[in-house]
Amino acid sequence: MTTLTANTTHTVVSNNTTEIHKLVMETLASIEAKVKTTDWVLNVSISIDPEYLKFKIGELSLNQMKKLKNYSFGAMKKGTRASINKFNHFLHKRVFKYVTPAPNYNFSAREIEIQKSRAKYVAARDLAISYYNEYQIKKGTYYKK
Numbered sequence: 001m002t003t004l005t006a007n008t009t010h011t012v013v014s015n016n017t018t019e020i021h022k023l024v025m026e027t028l029a030s031i032e033a034k035v036k037t038t039d040w041v042l043n044v045s046i047s048i049d050p051e052y053l054k055f056k057i058g059e060l061s062l063n064q065m066k067k068l069k070n071y072s073f074g075a076m077k078k079g080t081r082a083s084i085n086k087f088n089h090f091l092h093k094r095v096f097k098y099v100t101p102a103p104n105y106n107f108s109a110r111e112i113e114i115q116k117s118r119a120k121y122v123a124a125r126d127l128a129i130s131y132y133n134e135y136q137i138k139k140g141t142y143y144k145k
Contacts, residue, residue: 015065020072021054027072027087034079039108046088046103056095064094081105 013019028048035042060068068090075087085104092102107115 013069015062017054017058020057020065020069021050023069023072024053024057024091025050027076030076030079031084031087034084035105038081039110040081040105041108042103042105044101044103046092048091053095056097060095068095081107 013023057065057068071083071087071090074083085102088104089102092098092100
């Protein structure tokens with residue numbers, strides 16, 4: 001029987017401030033690459049000073065460092081809009097302790113168009129199903145005589 005270790009899911013990073021800083025910077029770079037390919041729109045522009053980030057990571061408690069690592073790994077591994085927004089929110093609210101709204105990525109214009117088209121399709125499909133059911137009720141057993 002084999003046992004799973006932490007290395008199977010992601011590389012283990014100690015709670016050293018330097019290593020966590022390096023991980024966060026890698027995460028930010030991977031987020032930028034993902035955003036360029038998906039054309040997501042950032043609601044607020046952000047700029048992060050690496051030295052200030054390292055200083056603020058040093059002020060975090062051990063529990064907050066673990067949470068930062070988890071959000072960072074989630075944003076890098078999944079790469080979904082939700083996981084990236086959670087990472088940005090934690091960085092903004094818990095690490096930098098800003099009171100302004102956290103930056104988040106919204107859908108691209110093309111994704112919004114696709115969602116609207118899907119909503120129209122679903123509405124038309126539901127209407128077609130209701131017309132078909134109405135037809136079935138009216139027809140009943142008329143043709144089976």
